[in-house]
Amino acid sequence: MGNPMKIRAAVKDGVTEVKILMQHEMETGLRKDADGTLVPAWFITEVKAQYQGRTVLETQFGQSISKNPYLLFRFKGGAAGEKITVSWVDNKGDTRSDEVTIAA
Amino acid sequence: MNMEINLQRRKALKTGGGVGLLALFGALGLLQSGVAFAEWNKTAFSAKTMDDALNALGVIVPENGAASIQLTVPEIAENGAVVPVTVASTLADVEQITIFVDKNPSVLAANFTLPQGTEAYITTRVKMGQTANVIALVKAGGKFYRTSKEVKVTAGGCGG
């Protein structure tokens, strides 16, 4: 199981803004380490955000996304105290899911 | 490789049992999060050129989106490892936002599917190996729009 994400969500004027910071190496597969060996590709391929069981964002990532990926998006609705779940899967099949409570 | 994982995961789901280690991890993840992921678009994410990537995404010649897409990138990125990109659009019914870096080994960086109710406003961070164009593609009302901006990537300084 992957490392925890840091997720913040806040609602303002009927729109919920979600900020996600994921912990992941996001190796391109093209980088060489200090010893000159090629570091195998290892990156998050998909991220999904759900609000009350409904998908609010579906994401596919490639090798060009920065280490420790950051994602910000907004959706209409959401109320303080409600929950949002964010999940990712990487190219090795590892996954992670975290939940956040919407702040006012 | 990845398609295989996805296929195996599906199979694992269907049979309810683990098929190999990877599938087991996948299945565990699914059980924990209850989330099923769509199939990762390997062809598009492996594309080396814009044309190939657009083809793989089924994009028919995009229209000029300079006015309808707000692409925010820094003029200079102090470090190519982290280049912030924000794509927003004033178009109605935006269904999809896609980000490319034209000089990266794989040009497609991220593809976002926005369900109804999700606003056309996304920020993420991409890696850039060198000064290049960041390209934003927006699909709205079944049509594609495209705009781009150059980001200068400076070499690291003396600080190491």
Added chain:
Amino acid sequence: MNNSNVIKLIPLLVLATSCAATAAESEISDSDRIAQYREMISDGNPADFDEMRGEALWKTVAGPKQASLEKCDLGKGAGVVKGVYTELPRYFKDTGKVQDLESRLLTCMTTLQGIPEEEIAAKPFASEKKASDISSLATYVVGQSKGIKMAVSTKHPQAKEAYEIGKRIFNYRAGPYDFACSTCHATSNVRIRMQDLPNLNVRKDAQAAYANWPAYRVSQGLTRSFQWRLNDCFRQQRFPEPKFASEATVALTMFLAVSANGGEYAGPGLKR
């Protein structure tokens, strides 16, 4: 000095002459653009993860003595973390020494947890392959001082002495290039390539430079401690790498921290 160091010397010499002398005026717009870039990445700092790691370590029972660090006294009483960083380094009665955050954490880890000092000092910094516990602990502690003004005291005679020694180290020229910290950091509006060099004798610069460390270093994908920052500058100065948590680095930190007094602590930061 090993071979790779000698090789690294050559480009430095070129840079030091060609970049250090470049006045900033000619490239003010680039500075603005870099400021804009930094602003754009300021939200979502991966240092948060190191902070989380450090917090867990702080609360986890470890070492031969099977204790957590929750009884560690960082200057404001056993277990107090809030705001402590803004008053460090300081004089500690129990050790009879002036200590900065890292040397104090070292004391707590050895006395409370019974972890041998050599074991901790052997991996004082995070690497690509392995995180460093003491470094993560420091990231956690500093995060609890965010928004609080730096207020380091030199009232205690030993604190005053450390400050004076630190000041001397800052201005001490030596090594193959006869460099001191002040060679690079005592003139305003100087840069090495794209990096503005803070004039650490100017309060505003000192505040900005000090108050953002430890920091997540984008170029390295790691959260770096203040001691690491100093060591890297000693390296640029072609000085030998100082011993971890040594009196010299504590004194230098004392000098820099006092120079930053009054500035709001803003770390853990995010650096190129």
